[in-house]
Amino acid sequence: MEKNRLEAFSDGVIAVVITIMVLELKPPSHADSVVDLTALTPVFLSYVLSFIYVGIYWSNHHHMLQTTDTVTGGILWANLYLLFWLSLFPFTTAWVSENIGAPAPSAVYGFVLLMAAIAYLILQSAIIAHQGPNSLLAAAVGRDWKGKLSPLFYFVAIALAFINPWIADGIYAFAALIWLIPDRRIERAFKSRNGE
Numbered sequence: 001m002e003k004n005r006l007e008a009f010s011d012g013v014i015a016v017v018i019t020i021m022v023l024e025l026k027p028p029s030h031a032d033s034v035v036d037l038t039a040l041t042p043v044f045l046s047y048v049l050s051f052i053y054v055g056i057y058w059s060n061h062h063h064m065l066q067t068t069d070t071v072t073g074g075i076l077w078a079n080l081y082l083l084f085w086l087s088l089f090p091f092t093t094a095w096v097s098e099n100i101g102a103p104a105p106s107a108v109y110g111f112v113l114l115m116a117a118i119a120y121l122i123l124q125s126a127i128i129a130h131q132g133p134n135s136l137l138a139a140a141v142g143r144d145w146k147g148k149l150s151p152l153f154y155f156v157a158i159a160l161a162f163i164n165p166w167i168a169d170g171i172y173a174f175a176a177l178i179w180l181i182p183d184r185r186i187e188r189a190f191k192s193r194n195g196e
Contacts, residue, residue, distance in 0.1 A: 003071045006079055007062075013083045014058045020090040021050055024097070046097035049173055050089050053113065056179045057086060057120065064124060067137040072130050078123040085116035096169075106168045107161035113172060114154035121147055150175050 025047055028036045061082075071079075092109040099105045124147070128138045141147070157171035 001071055003065055003068060006071050006076060007065055010061060010079060010083060011058070014054060014061075014086065017054055017086055017089055018051065021047055021054075021093055024090065024094045042100040043097040046093050046100075049176060050093040052176050052180065053116075054086065054089060056176065057082075057116065060120070060179075061123075064127065064137060067135065067140065068127055068131060070130075072126070075123070075126045075130060078119070078126040082116065082119040082123050085112055085119050088112045089116075101165050103162045103165050106165035107158050110154050110158040110161060110168060110172060113175075114151055114158065117147070117151045117154060121151075146178055150178070 025040070025043060028039060031037075089112065092105070092112045095105040096109045124137070124141065128135060128141070131137060153171050153175040157168040157175075160171065161168035
């Protein structure tokens with residue numbers, strides 16, 4: 001089947017996730033000074049980190065789907081599994097922002113990040129299995145050090161959240177920074193395939 005519906009549905013879910021997260025940013029009641037916004041700093045920083053993560057997933061999902069024209073039932077279910085974990089970002093973001101420095105919210109935030117990373121790898125594997133080991137995506141992914149390193153970061157941060165949540169939150173931010181560096185593997189694979 002064609003991939004268009006999968007892309008449209010995924011884009012819609014991701015847009016709703018971002019919308020729900022931004023609705024958690026409530027202005028301070030009866031405050032008319034910029035100084036009053038400082039109380040919202042933890043909420044805002046949590047939102048920014050989660051927005052970056054959702055943006056990273058959206059961008060990489062878009063690039064990954066560029067490498068295929070058709071999808072299977074397995075790919076559809078793998079995509080739904082990824083969207084399930086992404087849909088939990090607003091909940092974990094709100095919980096962390098309301099309980100800055102608390103171990104359990106930080107650990108649960110990391111657990112959702114870990115499961116989203118695993119779900120993305122499952123989707124990637126399903127697409128490669130459908131296209132074959134010589135596919136454009138398989139060539140582009142290669143050893144995929146970021147995709148393999150990120151779950152390790154999340155796993156370590158989840159454990160550290162019960163010792164020092166601030167270190168765990170720093171690891172989550174560091175992992176996001178690694179993914180902010182543009183990943184040109186798929187674009188390079190397209191160019192080399194097309195002889196550019």
